[in-house]
Every structure is written in structure tokens, then in C-alpha cells.
Amino acid sequence: MKTAVGTVLGLVAALYLFVLLVDPYGDVPFSLPIERPMMDDNQRFLYPGLVRSGRFDSAVFGTSTSRLLQPAHLNGLFGGRFANLAMNSATAWEQTQLADLFLRTVAAPRTVVFGLDRVWCEANADVERLTFRPFPPWMYDDDPWNDLAYLLNGKTLEIAGRLVEYHLGRRRPRLGADGYEVFVPPDSEWDRAKVERKIYDGPRRTVEPQVPPVVVGEAERNALRFPALDWLAALVRRLPDESTPILAFMPVHVISQPRPGSVEAAREQACKDRVAALGRELGAWVVDFRVPSRVTRDDANYWDNLHYRVAIADWIERSMADALRHRADAPDGTWRLLAAPPAGSPRGNSRLVSLSD
Known part of the structure; x- marks a missing residue:
């Protein structure tokens, strides 16, 4: 019996030592000095280490509707070193925890993009803080030693094994070193019939305004x-005057936007109005892509009712830069500039933004 117990304890100790030395999430202060690309499929566990790496002074926060914004493109448009920290199905509270860690860690944030969608406008956001996906609050505090109590589990062992496989040349990283991943299929696989079934969950239909509209x-x-x-306001207030905060409503397909004239549309407009007021008060840029337009009505721009194609992500990046440069709505109505810092103020001064004509 003692031999069996000793064997089990020895095995557990060996596995724990393996996890601590490999340290797949970059949490352990005394782990091996090896490269640690992101090998997990839950960004909630990956991004704290990315934030603490010291490699980035700018970031994108959001849900999967912001994940295709490419840091390399944003670096060229806005300057700085971007990481994409958007997380699948992230609640507003989860995004807030990650942004809070970023602001505590990065001494001089340069550009911060919040990709906004419906989660920021939900009435119960302060109650529904988590999803079915695990969220590790111990990774988001400032004490690295308390992480040790949570690392011995099957999932961490699996990710540590993947990291070893990576160093043996047998597995590729889950995400890029800046958090970016093209998670949608390649364009060669786009099929209109399949995509329309995903967008409309049935036959294709148009969105008709509610008549009479709700007042x-x-x-x-x-x-x-x-x-x-x-x-969101508390996070923006913590940014230095020299930073560039951009609050951008992401362009989901029009079928996923509230029906014009409905109660839901009135509520969403009230939320947008409050974000715009927040932007005007705190000196943030507010850009609204979540509007019916030639972009959001065109099925060819999407994979489903929420996720656009890579070319649309490129367009969003350029359009945000245009919003800051021209301080005006899009001429074709594809986006609206809801708020901008005063011209001549530190945040409203275009010299902070590296834009090429």
C-alpha cells in the first residue's frame, strides 16, 4: 500500500514539475527560458502572458467580431506595436478584466481599440459576467505565485504537451505571436448557398422596418x-492623454442588427448615444460600423451573420484610420463618426497617428 501511494505521489510530483518547468502560459517565475507560442484554444488563458510579455504598447479588445483586425496592418496605420486580444464570445466583464491587466502592465499605452458589439449594451452585463468557457481570474492579478495552485490539471498538462511537441517540430502554434489568427475558412471555400443558410438560418430574407416605429x-x-x-468609461479615463482610444461598433450582418423601428433598435440607439457621449466627454474616437449599409447588407462579405471575411477586416482597419484623418462620416454611409476628441487636443492631433495617403 505504501509503495502504491508513494508511486502515485511521485507521479503527481513529476507531472507538476513538468508543468512548472514547461510553463505553457508563461505564469511561473522560475520556469525554463524557452519560447512559449500560444498553443491553447481558449484565449482567456493565453492573453495574460501576451500582455505581460512587454512586446506591445497597443491592443484590440473585443469578441470574435474583432479577431480579424490584423496587428501588422494596425501597426502601419497607427504606429506602435499592436496585439489582437479579442476573445471568442467574450463578455464585457471578461474584456474589462483583460483591458485592466493591459493598463496595469503597459507603462505608456499608445492606441487602444475596443471592438464593441451587443455585449456592451446588455442590461444584465453586470450579472452575466462569464460564459461556459473557463475564465482564470488568478491569471489576471498581480501575484504570480498564487497561479501555482491552479496549474496541475489535465488541460494545463495537455497544453504543456503541445508546447513540447512544438519544440520537437511536430505542432504549430494555435495563434500568432501577436494574438492574430485567421479563424475563418480560406476565401476559396466560400459558397453562397452554404453561407446564406448560416446567415439567415433558412431562406434568404430582407429586413423590413417596423411600421409604425416604436417611440x-x-x-x-x-x-x-x-x-x-x-x-468602459473607467478604462478610457485611465488612459494617458497621449494615447488614442478608439471605440468601434463592429459591422455584423444587417440580419443580426435590430429591426429598424423596433424596441430593440431604440435600445441599441440609446446605447450608441451613451457611448458617443462617453467619447465626447473623455476624448475618445467613436466609430459606428454597425449600421445597415452596402457592406452589412451584402452576403458576399460574410461567413455567417456575425463574422465577416478578411477583406472586410482590412476595410475596417483603413476606415478607422480614415475616420481619424478626416474627422467625418464615410461618404457612402458605411460608417459614422459618433465622437472625436477636440481638434488640437493631444488625442485629436493627427500627428499621433501614422497615416499614409
Whole structure:
């Protein structure tokens, strides 16, 4: 019996030592000095180490609707060193935790992009803080030693094994070194019939305005709750005056936008109005791509009702730069500039942005 117990304890100790030395998430202060590319499929575990790496002064936060914004392109448009820290199905609270870590860690943030979607406008954002995906709060605090209590588990062993396979040349990283990944299929696999079934969950249809439209009074609008916007405002307030905060509503397909004239549309407009007011008060750029337009109505721009193609991501990147350069809405109505810092102010001064004509 003692021999069996000793064997089990020895095996557990060996596995724990293996995890601590390999340290797949970059959490352990005394781990081996090896390259640690991102091998997990849950960005919630990967991105704290990326933030603490010291390689980035700019970042994108958001859900999967922001994941195709490419850091290399943003570096060229805005300057700085970008990481894409958008997470699949991330709640506003999860995004806030990661952004909070970024602001505590990066001494001089340069450009911060918040890719906004419906999670920031939900009335219960302060209650529904997590998804079914595990979220490790111990990775987001400032004590590296308390992480040791959570690292001995099957998932961490699996990711440590993947990292060893990477160093043996038998596995590729899950994400790029800047957090970027083209997670949608290659364009060669785009098929209209399949895509339309995903977009419409049935036959193709148009979105007709509700008639008569719902009218929401001022008192009712003022009573609407958007608790996540308080978190967003607090994050923007912590940015230095020399930084460039961009709050951008992402362009989901029009079928996933509220029906014009509906209660949902009125609520979303109230949320956008509050974000715009936040931008004007705190000196942030607010750009709205989440509007019915030639981009969001065109099925050929999407893989499903939420996720656009890579070429649209490239267009979003350039359009954000154009918004900062021209301080105006898109001439074709594909996006609106809802707020901008005062011209001549540190955040409103175009010299902070490296834009090529």
C-alpha cells in the first residue's frame, strides 16, 4: 500500500514539475527560458502572458467580431506595436478584466481599440459576467505565485504537451505571436448557398422596418441600464492623454442588427448615444460600423451573420484610420463618426497617428 501511494505521489510530483518547468502560459517565475507560442484554444488563458510579455504598447479588445483586425496592418496605420486580444464570445466583464491587466502592465499605452458589439449594451452585463468557457481570474492579478495552485490539471498538462511537441517540430502554434489568427475558412471555400443558410438560418430574407416605429420617451431612455458602459468609461479615463482610444461598433450582418423601428433598435440607439457621449466627454474616437449599409447588407462579405471575411477586416482597419484623418462620416454611409476628441487636443492631433495617403 505504501509503495502504491508513494508511486502515485511521485507521479503527481513529476507531472507538476513538468508543468512548472514547461510553463505553457508563461505564469511561473522560475520556469525554463524557452519560447512559449500560444498553443491553447481558449484565449482567456493565453492573453495574460501576451500582455505581460512587454512586446506591445497597443491592443484590440473585443469578441470574435474583432479577431480579424490584423496587428501588422494596425501597426502601419497607427504606429506602435499592436496585439489582437479579442476573445471568442467574450463578455464585457471578461474584456474589462483583460483591458485592466493591459493598463496595469503597459507603462505608456499608445492606441487602444475596443471592438464593441451587443455585449456592451446588455442590461444584465453586470450579472452575466462569464460564459461556459473557463475564465482564470488568478491569471489576471498581480501575484504570480498564487497561479501555482491552479496549474496541475489535465488541460494545463495537455497544453504543456503541445508546447513540447512544438519544440520537437511536430505542432504549430494555435495563434500568432501577436494574438492574430485567421479563424475563418480560406476565401476559396466560400459558397453562397452554404453561407446564406448560416446567415439567415433558412431562406434568404430582407429586413423590413417596423411600421409604425416604436417611440421611446426621454424618461424611458434615461432609465435604460447599460452597466458595462461604466466599466468602459473607467478604462478610457485611465488612459494617458497621449494615447488614442478608439471605440468601434463592429459591422455584423444587417440580419443580426435590430429591426429598424423596433424596441430593440431604440435600445441599441440609446446605447450608441451613451457611448458617443462617453467619447465626447473623455476624448475618445467613436466609430459606428454597425449600421445597415452596402457592406452589412451584402452576403458576399460574410461567413455567417456575425463574422465577416478578411477583406472586410482590412476595410475596417483603413476606415478607422480614415475616420481619424478626416474627422467625418464615410461618404457612402458605411460608417459614422459618433465622437472625436477636440481638434488640437493631444488625442485629436493627427500627428499621433501614422497615416499614409
